[in-house]
Structures are given as structure tokens and as C-alpha cells.
Amino acid sequence: MNPGLSFPTGLGLEQLRGATLAEVDAAAALQHRIDRKYLVPLGHARRLLARLADSHHVLDLGGRRTTSYLSTYFDTPELGAWRAHIQKRRRRWKVRTRLYAEDGLCRVEVKTKDGRGATVKHALTVPATAYGSLTDHAARFVDRVLDRAGVPVTAGELTAAAEVRYVRAALADLGHGSRVTLDGALTCHRDDRTAALDPEHVLVETKGGTRPAPADRLLLGMGARPLSLSKYVVGQSLLTPGLPDNDVRHLARTHFTTGPDAAPLPLPFERIRVA
Secondary structure (H helix, E strand, O other), rough: OOOOOOOOOHOOOOEEEEEOOHHHHHHHHHEEEEEEEEEHHHHHHHHHHHHHHOOEEEEEEEEOOEEEEEEEEEEOOHHHHHHHHOOOOOOOEEEEEEEEHHOOOEEEEEEEEOOOEEEEEEEEOOOOOOOOOHHHHHHHHHHHHHHHHOOOHHHHOOEEEEEEEEEEEEEEEOOOOOOEEEEEEEEOOOEOEEEEEEEOEEEEEEEEEEOHHHHHHHHHHOOOOEOOHHHHHHHHHHHOOOOOOOOOHHHHHHHHHEEEOOOOOOOOOOOOOOO
């Protein structure tokens, strides 16, 4: 990689036309979608954006083209969500609170899979101070969504299991309704340990229909291949002692390093520690 490149400055986001959040949501909200993930060198990500500049807009929030994300994931004591993913069960699920740090916006999100393998996401906006916890209102929301998806888990069984932080740039094809996100500076936290993605790599996700989007075809042309890679599952696989060996851990060990937890990020409220 060119040593002068870094995320996100090395992506070349300035070459894309900007779009407001309302424009992106109107064209490509995609709460029901097919997700494809690719782990690529930063230089490949830059070339991808250059090829998408004619068709895609980048989310621009008053001149800011990236957002810092913090996500606390909830799981059962037996790590039911983690195991469902590792075992490739049909009814996979995730529950998290997500904080958009610069905007002070927080949501409770529940992701499930439908009968065709597509991701279905439901979200509830909550106060920023609720980040890292499930209030009574949020718990009722989680219970409704999981029950409708046929997932035999309730919010009362869940506790905070891990935290994931990263910086995201979001692109949208406003004409065709597909999206591309690029995540860097990715770290996973549990107790006092951290797993960090190699800074020379970017996690690219395409979000669209059953047919591959233009971004997928471009990535395939660069030699990238879709991966089953969940940020939460990676974090648990690397940071939780005693878990069975698995393919995710083998992949993650080639791109992630582990070590003591970094200093807490400055937030407008006390940071939630994940135990």
C-alpha cells in the first residue's frame, strides 16, 4: 500500500458528488436486502470509489463525509447469536445499540434473516444516553421483532457482550437504490482486550437486491470475493476464551491483531463498559 494513504483520507471521497441523508434514505434505505462483504486493501477501495464516481453519491452531512460508529452487541449467556452465525443457522439474529458519535444519534437495531437469506433490519431511535443498554421500551421492541421472526429469544435473556467501533463512509446509487459502505479504523472490544483490523485494509459492504450490483462486479474484477464476516462474530471469536475454533477466527487472525484495550473514546456521557 502507498504509505501516504490512510483511512478515510486515502479513499478519495472528495471526487464523489454529495447527497443528503434524506436523499440516501429515499433512494436506498434498504431495510430488507442482500448484504455482501469484502475485505480489501485500501488501494483497492480507492480504485473502487474512482470507478463508482459517475453513478454513486457519498453521504455528506454538512461537509462531513464519514461518521464514527459505536455498536454494543447483546447476546445470551451462551452466546446464542454468535453460535447461530458460526453454525450458519437459518434463523440468525443480532441485537445492538448503535451510536452515531458526531450526531449524538442512537438506535436500537435488530437484524434477522428471512426465508431466502436476506437481511431484515428493524430500528428504534432512543436517547443517546441509552447507548449500551436496553430500556424497557427498547426491550419490548426487541421482543416484538424477534418473536415475529420466529427467534426463540427474549430481551430479558440478553446482556451487553461486546462493543465494535469504526469509521464509515456511505455511498448510494440514487437511481437504482443500491448502497456501498466502507469501514476502516475497525476495533472490537470485550472486557479489557481489543481486536483491531489491519489499518491497510477496508471492509466494504454492498447492500442491494439478489443480483450483484455494479460495485460487486468491480470488486470481483479486482480479485475480491464475498466473505461471511460479522464484526461482532469476529470480536467474540478473537477475544472470548474457550470458544470453539472456527473459520471466522482463521480468517480474522490474518487481518486482525489483539492486545490490551485502548483508551476510551471521548463521549458526551459516561462510556458503557462491556463485561
